[in-house]
Amino acid sequence: MTGYFTRWRSFWAAASLICLAGGIAPAVAQAPVLAPLNPPQTVKVAYVPIMKFATAYVAQSRGLFQKYGLDVKMETVKSGTEAIAFLDKGTVDAGGISIVASLWTAWNRGLDIRVIAPGALDPMKDGPTKLIVRKDLIDSGAVKTIADLKGKRIAAAGGPGSGGEYFVSKALEQAKLTIRDVQLLNVGNADMPAAIEAKSVDAVLLSSPYSDQIVKAGTGVLLVQDITPGLMTVAFVGSGKFVKERPEAAERFVLAMTEAARLMQGADYLSQANVDAYLKHNPTTVEAIRSGSPGIYDPNMAIPFDGLADLERVHRENGRTEYDKPLDLAKVIDARFVNKAVELLGKAPAN
Template structure:
């Protein structure tokens, strides 16, 4: 049943993008360049793509890159598996693992935004309704047991995985809380009205809730943690173009190291790509990026394990990582 459902999604989405042209799988376009079709969720967390495109790094590599905005990685995975897209930059979810387990041929080849060392002003945080902190009901993450936690995407999304990380550090499991699906802008209201007791949410929503006296920050993701990444279609991953595309992406990531991510040039590039002004981009903490955009197999394994525990996956035997994780592109990034 699940396999038929995933293939049906692939058919519908493939038809929707039929007019946009199929993926290149490394095919020469007749002018000495190659074309790569990339699906991306239009967010600053995928800045290396926008920087590499705006600064001509793909052109320098002899590539023509077509960037297509997608709603989510889960929507785009069937397109990559069928060759309608060559690469996808998006967040990880339980749906990704279910799609791979059903037989869709995609590879996780890299990471995107990772948490940096700033725990005072992080890009995302776990927050608790302030009245529950003030009356002593919740003093630490360990006190979240049995409480309702708001999470964008619900139990099968990256937000829930991050909550699971916090819970495991406190000796609990992801099954010890109840997840409530809420869009990020609705989380402060949910905390204020008592609809949820805590939430994992990105800036500016967590910081605004704290500034307004609605919530208290109690945990942030450890440095180097990432909930997003780069996926290749299986056929595209076999082509020489795949390494060239990855090298150019990593070149963009190297331009975003440390405070350089907040340079005027980079802020403008990110703003232009995401429909924001440079000031708006700068007002929200940016993630960091690994210089070689290496994938994080251990974290992917932890995601799969937790989503199994919470019932977001319908299988109980982990997928062998050699089936869907490929570190060779990051290992061979051109220097």
Template sequence: MPRSRRSALALLPVLALAAASCQSGGDRSDPEGSAASGGSLTTVRVAHVPSTLFAPLYLADAKGYFKEQGLDVELSKVKTGQDAVPLAASGKVDAVAAGFSAGLFNGVAKGLGVKVAASMGASTGERPSPTALEVSKRLVDSKKIENVDDLRGRKVAVAGGEGAAGGYQLAATLRQSGLTLKDVQVVNVAIPDMRTALAEGGVDAALAPAPFTTAMEEGGVAVALAVPPKGTSATGVVLGNAFAGKPAARKFLAALRKGAADLQGPGRSSDENLRILAEATGQKLDVLRKTPPYQWDPQLKPDTAQLSHQQQAYRDAGLLDDGQVAIRDLVAGLAEG
């Protein structure tokens, strides 16, 4: 099975790699990116936060869809999207697959040179849900928390805090019960640490993504109290402005859409797909088999309505500066073709 070259680089090595490439005058000399050793492939450097939310990226890589487009995609792992987006703006990477944060809106309002070019995984709104508001089973069993309204004033874990992508997902989930982010105490807890925080009483609830939700519930630590509304999305693909204007950007998105096509219908959880996701994200295959999948728009079109809602949620929480981003200016016109 053809695969693009993969890199396990963390954030600082990404910077070092970019610097070395520029100093050598090597593969970035090609106006379309960088050529592979055979001279026929264009290199596209993608920073990503490993998550099943970005399944189209991993399928396109593993199944050779990028190479079909003449691209050699280098995947570099980063911890958070808010750290990686500036790398795309400066050209140190070409694209970022990650969650959208308040920092993205603040940055673009101040002239940060990036565009949202694609959507990624969205909530199904169904139970079981890939992303869920998990509550300590101890508190549920003692009937101290029976509904979302019982979370008023309580500590809720969100990776990256209220200004991260999870903060918007939490806001959307709370809104269904008439609550806002200001009605709870949002605590910044890394996703892998949420289970321990719930078990030890450090937090009362956690907004967690798949497959961590499944692991928490099967471990008897948490119970899903609520799920984000159908279509809730706070993740996608961000391109640096310089890369967005190149033909390689359209080819990159075309390959992503082919990956998204493999995630439609009952075949989206095929054994082949799950094995690819397990390898890409470091999750256990048996857990992924039990985890409900996200949904992906076949064309991965940027969801302008969700972006607008997200910006407003951050503004309501007092997380945005004075600038207001026009969503039409934030989105790249590369969704098709």
């Protein structure tokens, strides 16, 4: 992996020096591999402002959308559910959303939106999502392994069908348990440190900074981490109207984000131009960006079919869908745009 990042870093560094010598911003100076749309087309994007959609932030801030003749309007929303409503109505063209249980039922019913590109994938190591157990249960020997969570109260934000439930389910699978073997409680992330201290829950599924708060307070102990390395829990989706009626715009939208992903590899992830883009579109801090574990921004933007199939399976087996047979992923994914981007740019070196 080090060699891979080094090759990409050297390539982009050389390209940047050439561009800067001419007084042109690096992202704009590279000749487009696909002719820009003329006249430019407006693309409305609704997104939840989190780092997992950072390829869009970089593409917007570094002129990549503009390079392909796209006038991209980025509109923040409070939740993926809100974005889905806009996409379904056709009032926005694309969105950055979380893949939650209700989506699978909606797709089964005929919801006309498609996954057209991945968001960031979870890190392969030292990921942010952690399952933490009360320290007194560890000290007493009541909980030594995941298997000992049977019958215990586990808190996860979002409750039934949420991403939290999925992570808990995947952790329990390691001990051949299901969510039916535990008491799953819907508790907000910010309330979990107090719940652990009050002993109103036995374990919590959460991320930084709250997980760090619990461990530092000495009230909880990390039981399992890296539950689903490389998982895609968020994605860029396109409305049916967008991908069917304006495929040229959708193609360039994904192409620009693929180029952005290639500007975010290795040490370049923290380049000043990229950090500026992150801060412009996401209410975070430089310190949080630099200290956090970055997700995987795949330079080939491959849509992980197997991971999506597993998400669907777990929600279905947990009884969170209105159907009981595996869903045809053709109702969910349209991979032609990421495939076209790689065809035009060439495949990035393997990790």
